[in-house]
Amino acid sequence: MTACTYxxxxxxxxxxxxxxxxxxxxxxxxxxxxxxxxxxxxxTYEFLSSIYxxxxxxxxxxxxxRVSFRLLNIDYEMSLENFCNEMGFPNAGYIHDSCNHDLRLxxxxxxxxxxxxxxxxxxxxxxxxxxxxxxxxxxYLQRVMAxxxxxxxxxxxxxxxxxxxxWAMLYNHLVNTCYYLLxxxxxxxxxxxxxxxxxxxxxxxxxxxxxxxxGDNKGINRIEGTNKIDIDTLTAMHIIKxxxxxxxxxxxxxxxxxxxxxxxxxxxxxxxxxxxxxxxxDQQVQEDHGIDHEHEANEQFDAERWECMQATIQRxxxxxxxxxxxxxxxxxxxxxxxxxxxxxxxMLWNMMQHxxxxxPPYGPQ
Numbered sequence: 235m236t237a238c239t240y241x242x243x244x245x246x247x248x249x250x251x252x253x254x255x256x257x258x259x260x261x262x263x264x265x266x267x268x269x270x271x272x273x274x275x276x277x278t279y280e281f282l283s284s285i286y287x288x289x290x291x292x293x294x295x296x297x298x299x300r301v302s303f304r305l306l307n308i309d310y311e312m313s314l315e316n317f318c319n320e321m322g323f324p325n326a327g328y329i330h331d332s333c334n335h336d337l338r339l340x341x342x343x344x345x346x347x348x349x350x351x352x353x354x355x356x357x358x359x360x361x362x363x364x365x366x367x368x369x370x371x372x373x374y375l376q377r378v379m380a381x382x383x384x385x386x387x388x389x390x391x392x393x394x395x396x397x398x399x400x401w402a403m404l405y406n407h408l409v410n411t412c413y414y415l416l417x418x419x420x421x422x423x424x425x426x427x428x429x430x431x432x433x434x435x436x437x438x439x440x441x442x443x444x445x446x447x448x449g450d451n452k453g454i455n456r457i458e459g460t461n462k463i464d465i466d467t468l469t470a471m472h473i474i475k476x477x478x479x480x481x482x483x484x485x486x487x488x489x490x491x492x493x494x495x496x497x498x499x500x501x502x503x504x505x506x507x508x509x510x511x512x513x514x515x516d517q518q519v520q521e522d523h524g525i526d527h528e529h530e531a532n533e534q535f536d537a538e539r540w541e542c543m544q545a546t547i548q549r550x551x552x553x554x555x556x557x558x559x560x561x562x563x564x565x566x567x568x569x570x571x572x573x574x575x576x577x578x579x580x581m582l583w584n585m586m587q588h589x590x591x592x593x594p595p596y597g598p599q
Contacts, residue, residue, distance in 0.1 A: 235278065237459030238437035239381040240270040241374075245464045249474070249483060250497020254371040254504060258403035262411060263323055268382060270461050271444075273436015274453030280304055281439045282423035287416040301416050305448050318412045321445050327408035344394060347401045353511050364392045365472075368512045370485050370496065371504045372400055373473060377463055384418055385434030404504055437461065 241259075246252035259265050284304035290297035299314035318325040328342075345357035352366040364380075367373045379396045380386060395414060402409045415438070422435065436457045440450065460467070465483075468474045474496070475484040485494035494512060496502070503509055 235457045236432050236434045237461045239463050242462040242464040250499045251371045271437040271440045273457035275455035277443050278436045285420050285423045287420035323411045327410040359394050362392045369504045
């Protein structure tokens, strides 16, 4: 089992995207769901080994979807509507399900939306990578979903459900969260024997347990691990590149020739259509970001680097002067005919060669 990783307030503030991230999460009612929680082995194994989600395919209008599961040896069986009520989510909203055409928004087209946030016309649901998403808010949200609701250790391609959720957040369309949640949890819980994979949804099941009155004090064997998507995590994923000696960060989309300095809320707000794609934006972003502020940061960094270089040069110069005095003393001993042993002679030869000086008259043959 691997810990879920959740949004990190400090990181979001540092990157200047906190307001946008939580605004979009709030549109689907996910703010509380995505507060950092620890997972526990007993909750996770018991829930996954017992969950069964039955979809009613017989009625397109008012289908009677049902779910059953077990927590702390108590069996639960209810409709999707009752589960939504317990979880605090409305039993309403779009469901991107090919078997429920009336519940899927007709204006949503995955390929069109993918192109609008990546600039890539080709769409293959099995190989769409989050690294192609330009906007840092959408990129961060995709990572959050991949590490919690659709938790997986190796993120890999973006799930089609994650893409649909990004679209729903961005354009403010209500989604039936519990339907998606139960569909995925039942898929994980009902894998056939022999299908091994990491379980990365323990924190979500802890949230479900809390909603059904089971406290953390009943959790046994906590799932350990880092549970925040912080600066170090984003750096390791090559999403951002912290700059030495600066408080800003570079966004690193996979599209080449893009340099994006964060924080910069006016250029990262995903509800501004110009902020969805950053083709050729490197110069424009610097202008919009405020060149004076960035120029000051560059000057400070250059000054610190120059001071360090001067100190290094001074140290080398002092050492060279000391070595020069020592070599001169040995050389005068030679000129006066003083006896010099083989060891000193070898050292003198090596030092003068290192400094590109003419060697003593009787160096090693």
